[in-house]
Amino acid sequence: MIERHTAAAALARWGQSLRFARSRRRRFARRGLALGGLAAALAATIALPPRPFLVWNASASAPIGLYRVGGTDLATGDMVIAWPPAPARDFAARRHYLPANVPLVKRVAAEPGDTVCALGQEIFVDGRWIANRLIRDGAGRPMPWWTGCITLRRGAMLLLMADSPASFDGRYFGPTDRGDIVGKATLLWAR
Structure with missing residues (x-):
């Protein structure tokens, strides 16, 4: 048992x-x-x-603060979050304007069908002056310039902060591809 x-x-x-x-x-x-x-x-x-939903802008070319990244239906005058074209992104990182992994906060200055001209120090959209370019940056280094007139094709936009003369934007690197624009920027909180 x-x-x-x-x-x-x-x-x-x-x-x-x-x-x-x-x-x-x-x-x-x-x-x-x-x-x-x-x-x-x-x-x-x-x-x-x-795709980021919130972006902190620390650059003085746009109001410093927190932005919400919204829709992609854009028009002239809208603020956007965008990646600069690759050569401009590398240039900005080398010069310490902006790290290569940080997008820009810029205003749409021209959209497809608009004619954009870069003549000397001046930038024109459809024959109307919108901004000047600097010859040298704050450290005395020469700035890159593109020259001539182009009609923006479908999928291209000129991003430029006209009220910020030292802004590194389309006045120096030209149009931005629509695919590099993350979305519309809405300021949520300004510092």
Whole structure:
């Protein structure tokens, strides 16, 4: 009789340890799947960076503060969050105007169909003067200039802060591709 109880107890312990091991494997598998999903989500943000919803502007060319990134239906006069063209982004980073991973806050000065001219120090949109360009930056270094007249094609916009003469914008690097514009900028809080 004692042998039977001992055998039954051993069998019960074995069944309990089997259930515990199975439960542990399931927990491990669930954690592995969750960790794998998290790693995949992080990898996706590297391949396809998420669109920002809030941007802090620290540049004096636009009001310093917190901006909400909104819709993409844009018109002349709208404030936008945008990435400068790659060569301008590299130039701005080398000169320490703006880090390469920080977007610009600028105003749409011209949209598709408008004729934009850069003649000497002056910028014109549809024959109307809108801004001057600086020959040198605050450190005395020469500024890049583009020259001539172009009619903005579909998907191109000129971004320029006319009331900020030292702003690094389209007066120096020309039109911006519509694909580089993240969205409309709405000032939520100004410093």
